[in-house]
Amino acid sequence: MLKIRNIRTYYGNIQALKGITLDIAEGEIITLIGANGAGKSTTLMSICGVARPRYGEIFFRGTPIHEMSTEKIVALGICQVPEGRRIFPNLTVMENLEMGAFLRRDGHGIKNDLDHVFDLFPILAQRRSQAGGTLSGGEQQMLAISRALMARPKLLLLDEPSLGLAPLIIQQIFEIIKKINAESKTTIFLVEQNANLALKVAHRGYVMENGLITMSDSAINLLGNEEVKKAYLGL
Amino acid sequence: MDYFLELFLGGLTRGSIYALIALGYTMVYGIIELINFAHGEIYMIGAFTALIAASVLNIMGFGPVTILILAMVLAIVYSCAYGVTMEKIAYKPLRHSTRLAPLISAIGMSIFFQNYVLLAQTSDFLPFPSLLPELEILEPYAYIIRSSEVFIILTTFGVMVLLTLLIKFTRIGKAMRATAQDRTMAMLVGVDVNRVISMTFIIGSSMAAIGGVLIASHIGQINFYIGFIAGIKAFTAAVLGGIGSIPGAVLGSLVLGWTESFATGYISSDYEDVFAFGFLVLILIFRPAGLLGKATTQKV
Known part of the structure; x- marks a missing residue:
């Protein structure tokens, strides 16, 4: 459904994304985990055309969207719940x-x-x-x-929905996220720092570090991965 | 008492005109955080357009009411064209540069428009026909209020009501409020921000044009410099009320109009500006964000 091909996004002279490639299939919940400042939000803003990738391509159902205006991208069915x-x-x-x-x-x-x-x-x-x-x-x-x-939306982008919320509320929100995906077949791209939570609802996950994707696997495998455990799950 | 009433209504008239201009300042500031210093010139261009249109229509033999309506419509159309073009040429290319760049560009546009009208027309004061009809019912009260003042106050009130309805209930109005509060988020729900900005300039320019035609007809003469003076006063009113706030611009304009009117009437006309700006300084000391302005806090 969404294909991101080697995008590089800059803020002035600072390179925030150093060549991101990822794929999201119809109906999936995909999560992108990583530390603060890894470039997760920039990835979402690049998809929506708010931050423009200087190089690389993004396709939504085959249509190139990396040069489209934000309102046209939204009209195609990509909606974001931004950070904050x-x-x-x-x-x-x-x-x-x-x-x-x-x-x-x-x-x-x-x-x-x-x-x-x-x-x-x-x-x-x-x-x-x-x-x-x-x-x-x-x-x-x-x-x-x-x-x-x-x-x-056909593709819903969620940026840190758990940020600053009480555990009970977080649980409620994540239940709803699963429900949205299951009931209306909305594809979901979930960006989270709370890796444990995100990997439990997602089908597949990507791990991001310093503007690069360093790992990608099924959510279950990532949950069991020693490196992920050490770096993001606090185990 | 009559004298007080006369000053009160005179201040209300002045305040109405300031409000029509100040709204353009405050709305543009609300959307793109720019003080559009050339906004006063749009008002002046509106007045000149109406003067030219009225002269031509008069020669063509139209009646006074037709002339008033047509001249007003043409003034609005021309002012909007100038306002929107100005945004596209002078501000849009600078949208992602430093904050100071579009501000300097605005001052440049102001000087450009003044000299453009100076060269294309004249540096002299030109007599402006009194387009607003005389109301006979008001004749016994002529020492308190003139017909043109009634028209100015009523028209302004009507424009304010229309503007409020537009901003509160229409699709573009909601888009404007959303863009003013969070431009990126507005883009993310599909608002075409460029269209919203153009629309803001169209609304602001229209109101300035209406103000220009009304006041020119009331005072009876115009020149290329009237926009600068009125612009500075309206800008003061917008800051007084809290720049970015629409009710603030109206309140600030009325307060400024009354301050000037009463200072002129009871003290001396020499001190009109002293009181106006002295009052501004006082307000800004005690309420730095203006009368209705909010010190912006953001909850994340």
């Missing part, structure tokens, strides 16, 4: 969700999807007319995921 959630703080919960469906014109479908996300996260229904910035961290994460779902 980035809720529009002064828009209400409802307006945040409407912004998620910004490119859609099917009023009826939007309404159905609204009911669907309120089903997934009933707390959002209670807070619908509250400003997004007044929600708690966990609620903001729920809103961020819901906002992305409102676009009916």
Whole structure:
């Protein structure tokens, strides 16, 4: 579904990605794990065209997207829940969700999807007319995921959904991630520092270090890998 | 009491015009964090367009109401064309450079537009026809308020209502608010940020043009320099209210209009600017972000 071929992305003169190649197949949950500053978020931003790779190619269902504008990439069905959630703080919960469906014109479908996300996260229904910035961290994460779902994504990119949340909330969020993948066959690309958690929900995983992919294997194998255990699982 | 009322309404009129211009400053700042110093010139170009249009239409024998409407529409169209083109030429290429670069470019555009009109038209004051109709009902109160002032206040109020509806309820309005709050995130939900920026310039330029035509018709003369003075005052009003805040720009404009009007009426017209800017300094000492501006905090 998504093919990334040897992309290199720079911030000014600093090279953040030093040639990343990875593949995501339809219906998979793929995780990308790695330490802070390894280039995980940059990889996601490169897919969405916010950070432009200077070299390399990205294909989504065969279409080259590495030179497309962000709104066109989003229109193809790639949605990101960015690091730090980035809720529009002064828009209400409802307006945040409407912004998620910004490119859609099917009023009826939007309404159905609204009911669907309120089903997934009933707390959002209670807070619908509250400003997004007044929600708690966990609620903001729920809103961020819901906002992305409102676009009916084919590929959902999640950047550190567990960051700064209480263990119970994290568990809830990861249950939902599995559910989204299982029920609506949405392909998920999950970037996480919490490797243990990520590898337990993912089918396959990639390990990233200093702008390079250093390992790729099935999630089970990575969980059992001695190096991964030492470096990322704290065992 | 009559004198107070006269000053009050005079201040309201001034404040209305400032508001029409200040909104352009504050909205552009909200979206691209640029003080568009050439915004006052857009207002001046609106007034000149209306003057030329009114003269031609007058020769062609149109009635006063038709002239007013057509001149207003043409002023808006021309101002928008100048505003959008200015953004594309002078600001867009500098979007990813240092913050100072587009600011200097804006000052350059301001000087360019002034000299362009100076050369294309004249450096003299030109008489501007009074396009706004006289209301007979107001005749007994002529010592308090003029018809043109009523038109300015009512038109401004109408424009504010339309703007509020646009920003609150339309698709582009929501996109504008989202872009102002987090541009990258707006892109990630599919907002075409370039379109939002163009739209912001179109709205700002339209309001400036309306202000230009109204005030020129009220005062009765224009020259190439009016945009600079009005621009500085409107910018002051926007900062006073809290730059980036739409209600702030309106409130700041009204406060500035009344300050000037009362200072002129009760003290001396020589001190009009002293009071206006003195007041600005006071506000900024006690509320550095302006009356309605928020000191930005971000929760991550």
